[in-house]
Each structure stands twice: as structure tokens, then as C-alpha cells.
Amino acid sequence: MTTLVGLDLAGRRVVVVGAGAVGVRRTRRLLEDAARVVLVDPEPSADARRMASHGDVALVERAVRAADLDGAWLVVAATSDPATNAQVAAWSEGAGTWCVNASDGASGSARMAAAGRHGDLAIGVVSTEEPDPRRAAAVRDALVRHVSAGEVDLRRRRPGQGRVVLVGSGPGDPDLLTTGGREALRTADVVVTDRLGATGILDQLPDDVEVVDVGKSPTNHPVPQAEINRILVEHALAGRTVVRYKGGDPYVFGRGGEEVHACRAAGVMVEIVPGITSAFAVPALAGIPVTQRGVATSVLVTSGHAGADPATVEALAAGATVVLLMAVSSLPDICAAALAAGVDADLPVAAIERGSTAHERVTRARLDTAADVMADAGVRPPAIVVMGRVAAEGFLDDEVCATLARPVSPDAADTDD
Numbered sequence: 001m002t003t004l005v006g007l008d009l010a011g012r013r014v015v016v017v018g019a020g021a022v023g024v025r026r027t028r029r030l031l032e033d034a035a036r037v038v039l040v041d042p043e044p045s046a047d048a049r050r051m052a053s054h055g056d057v058a059l060v061e062r063a064v065r066a067a068d069l070d071g072a073w074l075v076v077a078a079t080s081d082p083a084t085n086a087q088v089a090a091w092s093e094g095a096g097t098w099c100v101n102a103s104d105g106a107s108g109s110a111r112m113a114a115a116g117r118h119g120d121l122a123i124g125v126v127s128t129e130e131p132d133p134r135r136a137a138a139v140r141d142a143l144v145r146h147v148s149a150g151e152v153d154l155r156r157r158r159p160g161q162g163r164v165v166l167v168g169s170g171p172g173d174p175d176l177l178t179t180g181g182r183e184a185l186r187t188a189d190v191v192v193t194d195r196l197g198a199t200g201i202l203d204q205l206p207d208d209v210e211v212v213d214v215g216k217s218p219t220n221h222p223v224p225q226a227e228i229n230r231i232l233v234e235h236a237l238a239g240r241t242v243v244r245y246k247g248g249d250p251y252v253f254g255r256g257g258e259e260v261h262a263c264r265a266a267g268v269m270v271e272i273v274p275g276i277t278s279a280f281a282v283p284a285l286a287g288i289p290v291t292q293r294g295v296a297t298s299v300l301v302t303s304g305h306a307g308a309d310p311a312t313v314e315a316l317a318a319g320a321t322v323v324l325l326m327a328v329s330s331l332p333d334i335c336a337a338a339l340a341a342g343v344d345a346d347l348p349v350a351a352i353e354r355g356s357t358a359h360e361r362v363t364r365a366r367l368d369t370a371a372d373v374m375a376d377a378g379v380r381p382p383a384i385v386v387m388g389r390v391a392a393e394g395f396l397d398d399e400v401c402a403t404l405a406r407p408v409s410p411d412a413a414d415t416d417d
């Protein structure tokens with residue numbers, strides 16, 4: 001018989017014997033669950049060595065001994081030798097420690113579930129008889145798909161503490177709302193939404209989810225921030241899960257920080273699900289990489305509300321890309337200040353309205369013509385304005401890019417290490 005339990009392995013010692021492909025795969029999963037993994041193998045694989053050199057695991061490079069299992073909460077026997085795995089399973093049995101035997105699932109005392117996750121739910125499948133991992137994985141996939149498809153109502157049933165989840169919905173295209181954001185929406189009793197972002201998707205929520213629109217636009221009267229804070233806190237204190245649904249990313253000119261303060265001050269639990277900010281996604285969709293080796297190595301994201309801010313002019317003069325939000329009305333001032341400071345008159349400027357939506361429009365100009373060109377075209381908010389050489393028409397065409405780029409050493413590779 002098999003009893004399914006959820007183990008909390010965070011910070012707990014797990015010994016994985018065998019650092020080949022199977023052991024490494026299991027280790028990755030255990031690390032995702034924040035276990036403290038010790039890998040034992042006389043000849044570890046290159047992957048295992050890399051993990052050890054990054055400090056992700058402790059590596060013991062010799063044949064396993066019974067004493068290696070001391071203090072382990074869980075043991076995974078994952079060598080390619082069934083006899084060694086059986087030995088490790090027997091030692092674990094003697095020590096009263098759960099053991100997963102990778103070469104013979106039926107002989108260990110525990111089985112790893114084919115596991116999936118949806119928000120705060122772990123979804124696991126194990127077979128109680130002959131192990132058949134692919135079959136278990138297929139069932140797991142079906143279950144996760146079903147839950148993720150939004151067919152299961154994930155709102156809390158048990159009355160509990162209310163909370164606020166700040167969710168960034170991306171620039172507008174529902175494909176750019178993260179899976180985390182979607183999951184958070186499925187848990188909402190109340191959604192407090194902005195006008196910008198992927199708001200169409202809110203129609204799919206169950207009828208009894210309350211949707212409060214506090215959307216702001218330059219022409220209508222916005223709900224004051226203090227009132228929004230009050231709405232969030234009031235619902236959460238009444239025990240509801242409140243999703244504060246915001247365009248782009250909540251912390252990029254989204255006043256998310258102020259909402260967090262208001263919640264904390266009222267003793268309300270608050271979480272964040274970051275979103276894809278329009279500052280980077282909207283240029284990307286218009287063929288503008290905000291950085292490019294040899295062309296622009298830094299980027300300033302700023303708000304047009306600051307007007308002709310000296311930092312903006314300095315960044316332009318230094319060759320950085322400048323991404324301006326909320327800058328349609330202040331664009332003439334910003335261009336004039338940059339020109340006065342000696343920034344090249346032919347510096348490319350692009351304005352992208354309603355990026356990622358069916359109404360997206362890109363208008364291009366130069367620094368010295370941008371104010372007139374944008375006004376003539378009738379550019380209106382919401383729009384992202386990009387200034388910099390990366391905003392040149394056809395920048396991603398090889399020839400255009402080559403004429404703009406300074407030579408860079410191929411050895412100066414970007415690395416994520």
C-alpha cells in the first residue's frame with residue numbers, strides 16, 4: 001500500500017546516491033523544493049560537478065557508506081547498479097529513513113510522485129503497484145491541465161485571513177499574462193482592476209467574483225490612490241482574497257509600493273506576482289531590443305511626468321536607450337532639452353501606442369522632428385516612446401544593425417553566471 005503525503009523538505013538533508021543523469025534529475029527537483037542535497041558518487045557527472053561548484057549541492061566523491069545516510073530525512077538511491085541501490089535501500093530501512101529506489105520503485109520504502117504545481121497546490125500521482133513513471137506523468141499532466149484550464153474554482157472555501165495579491169497583467173495581450181497571474185485570478189473573490197493591461201480576460205471569471213474598476217485615464221477622473229488603498233484593505237479585512245490587477249508590472253510606475261504600504265499598515269497580508277512591463281515588452285514587439293551589444297548597453301526607464309529631466313538628457317547624451325512612459329504630452333519639451341544639450345538631431349525616436357493589442361501603432365521620427373511628427377500622427381496615450389539608436393527603423397535587419405554597432409570582442413560574451 002502507498003500513502004500519499006506532502007513532505008516539507010525545505011532545509012532538510014536529502015542524500016542522493018548516484019550522480020549520473022537520473023540522480024541529477026532527481027536532485028534538480030529536490031533543489032526546487034529547497035532540500036539540502038548531498039550527492040554521493042565516486043565518479044560524478046559533469047552536471048553534478050557544476051551543481052557542486054555553484055554551491056547548490058554538497059558532493060561526496062567516493063563510494064557510498066552507511067554512515068553517509070546519517071541525519072538524512074530522505075534517501076534517493078539512483079546509481080546505475082541495482083545491487084548498490086538495494087544496499088542503500090536496506091541501510092535506509094535499518095536507519096528508519098524513507099528511501100526511493102530509482103532502479104526498483106517497488107523495493108524502496110517511498111516513491112517520488114510525478115509532481116506538478118498549480119499556485120499553492122502540489123499535484124502528485126504515484127502508482128501503488130508496478131511502477132510505470134510515464135503513465136503516472138501522463139495522469140499528472142492531465143490533472144494539471146484541467147486545473148490550469150480554469151475549470152476548477154480555486155477560491156478558498158474555508159474562511160481564512162484575507163489577503164491582497166498584486167498581479168501584473170502585462171501590456172495587454174492576454175498571452176503576456178503570466179501563468180502565476182492567471183492562477184492568482186482564479187483564487188480571487190474580488191478583483192480591483194486598472195484600465196490598462198489584459199483586462200479582457202476578467203470576463204471569464206465566475207459571475208460572483210466582484211470586479212471593481214478603478215481604471216485611470218488622462219481624460220476621466222481617476223479613483224484617488226487613497227480610495228484604492230481603502231478598497232483593498234476593506235475587502236481583505238473582511239476575509240476576502242483580493243487581486244489588485246495592474247497593467248504591466250505593479251512596481252513599474254504602477255504605485256504598487258504604495259498599495260503594499262497601505263496593506264501592511266492595516267495588517268493585511270500582501271503578495272506580488274510580477275508582470276511583463278510594457279517598458280520592455282512593447283518595444284520588443286515593435287522590433288526594438290532595448291539593449292544591444294555595441295549599440296546600447298544601458299537603458300533608462302522613466303516617466304514623462306518628470307518632464308525634461310536632466311537624468312533623461314544625460315542618459316541620451318551617454319548613448320543609453322531611454323524608454324519613456326506617460327510621455328506623449330511632454331515629448332516636445334524632452335526633445336528640445338536633449339537637442340539643446342547637444343544630443344544628435346537624427347537620434348531615432350519611436351512611439352508605440354497600445355502595444356501588444358490589435359490597435360498597436362508604431363510611429364517613427366528623429367529627435368528634431370519627433371514633436372511635430374507625433375503631433376501630426378495624433379499619437380495618444382497609452383504609448384511608449386523609445387529614444388536611441390536601437391529605435392531606428394529596421395534595426396534588426398542585419399545591414400542596419402551592422403552600420404550602428406561598434407565592434408565588440410566576441411570574447412566579451414554576456415553570461416548569466
Ligand code: SAH
Pocket residue numbers: 170171172196197246247248249250251252253254276277278279282324325326327352353354355356357381382383384
Ligand atoms: N505598470 C505599467 C506602467 C503603468 S504607467 C507597466 O509596467 O507597463 C502607464 C503607462 O504605461 C502608459 O501611459 C504608457 O506609457 C505605458 N503603457 C502601458 N501599457 C502600454 C501599452 N500596451 N502600449 C503602450 N504603452 C503602454
